[in-house]
Amino acid sequence: MxxxxxxxxxxxxxxxxxxxxxxxxxxxxxxxxxxxxxxxxxxxxxxxxxxxxxxxxxxxxxxxxxxxxxxxxxxxxxxxxxYKLDNTDEALAAIDRFISLNPNHKDVDYALYMRGLVNQRAEHNTIQELAGVDRSDRDSSMAKEAFKDFAELLRKFPDSKYAADAKKRMVALKSRLAQKELAIAQYYMDRQAYLAAANRGRYVVENFAGMPEVENALAIMAESYDQLDLNELRDDALAVLRANYPNNSLVD
Structure with a gap:
């Protein structure tokens, strides 16, 4: 439409x-x-x-x-x-060329919006998604680019007719990026690299406030600090977890 x-x-x-x-x-x-x-x-x-x-x-x-x-x-x-043909490189080149040659064109907001859509689509692996495979550990570089594209659109054209959809997509992309960080944290947990796991968990808490992934990040922090005998840090993580997610199993 x-x-x-x-x-x-x-x-x-x-x-x-x-x-x-x-x-x-x-x-x-x-x-x-x-x-x-x-x-x-x-x-x-x-x-x-x-x-x-x-x-x-x-x-x-x-x-x-x-x-x-x-x-x-x-x-x-x-x-x-x-975009419709999944020609990612051609689409991004065409978008950058259009914006560069026509910086004041009335449809620059559309070009920025399309750049976000192109990068977001490129980030997905269709075969894995159709198969229902959870690959939160896959490369997230295109998701980061898409997030930046939509953020640029909102910064430059806050009243654009594409702004509302861009905001919704940014929420989904933010969740995707948080899941990637959690997957890395879990990787460290499985290998008993508890300090690295705790740091990844803290990164999620500090950078993805309000996202559902924060609960698991706090749990990873609490478990990691417990394994490291850092009791004060463990208790701090548990206190935040208890205050925000009282039904979490670690709270009991």
């Missing part, structure tokens, strides 16, 4: 541009009509979900008419198509 709104806005702009071009030469009008027809064909393919063919049409437009009346919208549509 959001992409469709952009498309409708673009088509209205193009229609107005076409009306204003009546005084141009017949050759100019013919070229404009050809570009408009090619763009409409690309949009038809987008609407029916034929992203590969849409990409082909849009690439042709982008190559032949890089400064034409449809140029910016073609670039934005290509970003969307790359």
């Amino acid at each position: 959001k992409r469709r709104l952009l498309m409708v806005s673009a088509l209205l702009s193009f229609a107005l541009a076409g009306c204003s071009s009546n005084s141009d030469s017949p050759q100019d009008n013919l070229q404009y009509s050809q570009i408009e027809l090619m763009y409409q064909e690309a949009q038809e393919q987008l609407e029916i979900g034929n992203f590969s063919l849409a990409q082909e049409r849009l690439n042709t437009l982008n190559t032949r008419y890089p400064f034409g009346p449809f140029a910016h919208q073609v670039q934005l549509d290509l970003i969307y198509v790359h």
